[in-house]
Amino acid sequence: MYLQVSAMSSGDSSGDGGKWLDAHYDPMAGLYTFSSCVDLAELSGDGESRLLVGDLGSGSAGMKLKVYRGTSLTSESTLLDLPSGVVAFFMDLHEPRIPAVAVASGPCIYVYKNLRPYFKFTLPSLQVNTLEQDVWQQVREGQIDPLTLKEMLESIRRKADVPLSMRSLRFLSLDPDEMDDYVQLHKQQPIRRQTVITCISTLKKSTADDDGVSCLVIGTESCDVYVLDPEAFIILSKMSLPAAPSFMDVTGQFDVEFRITVACRNGNIYILRRDSDKPKYCIELASHPVGLVRVGKNVVVGCTDESLQGFTQKGKRLWRTVLAAPITTMAAMDLPTRGFQAVLLGLANCEVQLYRDKNLLSTIKTPDVVTSICFGRYGREDGTLIMTTRAGGLIVKILKRTAVFDDRDGAPGPPQAQSIRLNVPKKTKLYVDQTLRVSGESGAAMHRAFQMDLSRLRLAAAKAYVKALESSLTPVSSSLSEPLKMNAVVQGLGPTFKLTLNVQNTAACRPVMNLAVSFLYDESLYRVKNPFLRIPLLVPGLIYPIQTFVECTSDKGIADIIKVFVLHEGRSSPLLTAHINMPVSEGLTLN
């Protein structure tokens, strides 16, 4: 029961929508490697693919070529230097069809057949600076001491167009007390200048068959790309680049037509073709590439600015998408049986994402940051995803037979519901008639009528407003010299009411003087205690309550309007007017 529970929980936690089966996870596998050093190949001809890993060990020791079968390590052989790439390739037509393994390491390619060392290819050495050669010649003859040698080498380094050899550069970095020993050790050997391999790939020689003979294609630190003959290991073609290559993708056949897409350390991608030893196209990226994968005819590039970009094979950018985290590694996912091609991205936030073009199809959560990804046939299973982690773990996942990748899965954009048709009821005859009437025959007339009424309404409103302003019928004074505001409150049940007028000077800083309040009312109904009131000086901002008492003299239970005028001494028109709707006196009816 425990087994069941753990299996289920691990399936859910991966968050990939149940598309992958967790076949194997060994956190202690001790595999420290990158995608360029991982490959899958049928090494024994029994129909079962093995996993080849060029293990970088600790970076200075423990470099190994490891071979896995299923869940277990079946073979390992020590490598002399750090591997920069591991590829399996068919080098001849012999039966049974078992591929050889090429390990690129330093300036050499070590070729293994049946997992035994078979051949070592060394890159041709580069031209050596003649001045440098002369200086070392003098050292050998004992004519100059190490300190003079250092001075001379430094001057050569500054001036010469041919760079110094590794030996001289190493010498220049030494402390003076180590120099003697170094010179004694090395002075007898001739000087050689070697480059190192930065990337390796394969290129079918003349047929596109899966088991066709392949050439090795190598990129070097000296900014060259070489194509090697698979049997004789001679250089078939040499091409030059403006910068040192870091990632490479090769397609086509050497004898027919091929295309080498190279991401270089200057942040550009160059596309080389068969007929030219110089790049045919160049893609200038905004930031440095961290991975390069071919999907169909297009090239997908991951960049340091957390973006993924697609280009045509002529270098035209098709799309760009922004990722959630920096890319750690990239690999192609190719399932020819289902016609499915996509790109797998290892991200620094412990996720592996699957993109088809710019659409995110699926996300796999991993227990650690993934540093290498390889997808292909492993064992007898076609859709196997192999990943190694930063801590050296090995993860194997198998794509479910029934898994379907949906383009819209998780991708930002319009939600699914948007494309579902709503169940809208049929249009009624009335609706259709109205729609016809509005859109066809009388639309313009309706609009005109509406516009005319609207204009009349506006005119009427404006007229009333102007009239109110002219006769100061508003409780707000519009005059610039005496900006006033007033409101009136009636308190009481009757027959005597208390009338409070709140007067406010709304000017910014000017006080108002010489104001008075008077009332206009039906004298048969009301009697105002003080029908004329003087208003004191109004300080700006403050509210002045002015109170008086109104007595209702009628017992008929009727109410009237009392008009309040705020007047300025010496002017006949009021500053402002308020109409007070008096309540019905209830006190009188009680009597």
Add this chain to the structure above:
Amino acid sequence: MVAGWPMGLFDKLAAWLGLKKEVNVLCLGLDNSGKTTIINRLKPSNAQTQDIVPTIGFSIEKFKTSSLSFTVFDMSGQGRYRNLWEHYYKEGQAIIFVIDSADKLRMVVAKEELDTLLNHPDIKHRRIPILFFANKMDVRDALSSVKVSQLLSLENIKDKPWHICATDALKGDGLQEGVDWLQDQIKTMRT
């Protein structure tokens, strides 16, 4: 078993007359697990073939035990043919599921296919006997039948009779035990 004896009598009679009851059995499992080799081993020695090749699609084989006549649908286990399996679930009266005990990596795939099989509407509500062959016991680091049944969570199959046998189809070890169990199950099913 009191109710069973007239049937047993009939069986004996039928056997005596040379009439045996026909049973359709599905033989399932991943590719390279040994299905065809097992079926080949169960056939009479004069009908056995020497070289076994990967099955394409499926093949129909017949063999007889003491009381039953088996018609086996030997299905191909390759990924691209596995979607054929479900079309034969209706006809099958028993299932033989073969597992490569040495293929630890693909044990999850075998479990996935088994779960799909058990949840199929044609199988789910039938009390159909399932015989598991944990095959390739001759391989050095093969898993035991107990371990295989653990990895496939066989203990969760509650509504169907099942049985697991450790087998080596190359030598034929363990096959007879499994077929005897299956025969008993089919007989009790009918009574």
